[in-house]
Amino acid sequence: MKISLVGLLLLTLGSRSMANVAITTITLPNGTVSTPYSAVIQASGGCTPYAWSIASGTLPAGVSQKPSTKTTSLDLTGTPTKAASYSFTVSVMGCGRNVSKKSYTVVIQTGANHVVDLSWNASTSTDVAGYNVYRSPNGTKWKKINASLVASTLYSDSSVANGSTYYYTTTAVDTSGNESVKTTAVEVVIP
Numbered sequence: 001m002k003i004s005l006v007g008l009l010l011l012t013l014g015s016r017s018m019a020n021v022a023i024t025t026i027t028l029p030n031g032t033v034s035t036p037y038s039a040v041i042q043a044s045g046g047c048t049p050y051a052w053s054i055a056s057g058t059l060p061a062g063v064s065q066k067p068s069t070k071t072t073s074l075d076l077t078g079t080p081t082k083a084a085s086y087s088f089t090v091s092v093m094g095c096g097r098n099v100s101k102k103s104y105t106v107v108i109q110t111g112a113n114h115v116v117d118l119s120w121n122a123s124t125s126t127d128v129a130g131y132n133v134y135r136s137p138n139g140t141k142w143k144k145i146n147a148s149l150v151a152s153t154l155y156s157d158s159s160v161a162n163g164s165t166y167y168y169t170t171t172a173v174d175t176s177g178n179e180s181v182k183t184t185a186v187e188v189v190i191p
Helices: 002-018
Strands: 037-044 051-057 063-067 073-078 084-093 099-109 116-119 128-136 154-157 165-174 186-189
Touching (some): 037 099, 051 063, 116 165, 128 154
Antiparallel strands (some): 037 073, 051 084, 116 154, 128 165, 165 186
């Protein structure tokens, strides 16, 4: 019986290390100087933990990298400080020493050329204090973009970058501070 368990364990470990890790994020959003930046580079396959690095080039000035807690993604966050075009290559290595690399170019511009005007249907609840507006570069990692509750059902986002895609959703907040679930996300492509 011990022999079959050892054999099973070796078979499982062998099949686990044979898969290759691969970066699955195709493009990254552009950004604007002095506006918070957030992007997520995801990988799959192979076995974790993944080891992430910038293989060549540099991240935008003011933006840093940090692997997610489960190491399956690399989070890029910060506030860009210099307008320029930044090219860099990201490398990820799985525990089986398989490596995947992907090159990206992120353009940081001096100011926004576009404004996204958002509107939504009012909540039917009678005790709504206001709304929160959330934005995401990929539709999964959300960041609240309003500084305080929005009293109306209108919001303008002037911190968008050319050549980027954003996703938006809203929530209603009642007078006790309870927040509703997020609305269905809306995709906006900035030319």
